[in-house]
Amino acid sequence: MSELGQQRCRACSAEAPKLTEPEKQQLMPEVPDWQLVVRDGEEQLQRVFTFKNFVQAQAFTNKVADLAEAEGHHPAILLEWGKATVRWWTHKIGGLHKNDFIMAARTDELY
Template identity: 70%
Template sequence: MTSLKGLSCEACSADAPKIGEDEKRSLLGEIPDWQLVELDGEEQLQRVFRFRNFAEAQAFTNRVGELAEAEGHHPAILLEWGRVTVRWWTHSIGGLHKNDFIMATRTDVAYES
């Protein structure tokens, strides 16, 4: 399988299929710090990132926002003192698409830098 780090998001229409269970399990192996959560009946990827203070958390939030704008794919982001919660899912299909796993990987890279 191709590493998620080398992939770009693809255009996704409202009739695009949600990711299959086998592929989902495989892709989750590439992003072990992320959890599957279900909110409002939609499966999403979620991770909480920890920081030493609010300024670092805010700077990270801005980096994730820039990544999202560049791909036209936007997460839910909760900024708090010392932590940021990011949730990725594809709004148009009401669940998970490969794009969400790609963006989770890019979010991890932004956190590591």
């Protein structure tokens, strides 16, 4: 388990600062399979996970959903045959917070 994956999310308000570029660059090596993407003007972490079939992909998305609910931090999940795309970002601040990197690391561990 990675150091980042052992951490838990901290409650965050709409006034919480987004991560700076140096902070993001420091955290990205801890989640090397994730990409920084911009959707609807908001920076997000995204990764596509592949599986042998729909049932395995669905089981994984259920695990991610359970983790998200336990942490009170919810991603966008797209379930397709043989793959699941997960995107983490902090809705309240319209961008990335350390919580998103924590959840990306924890999602990797579920995979």
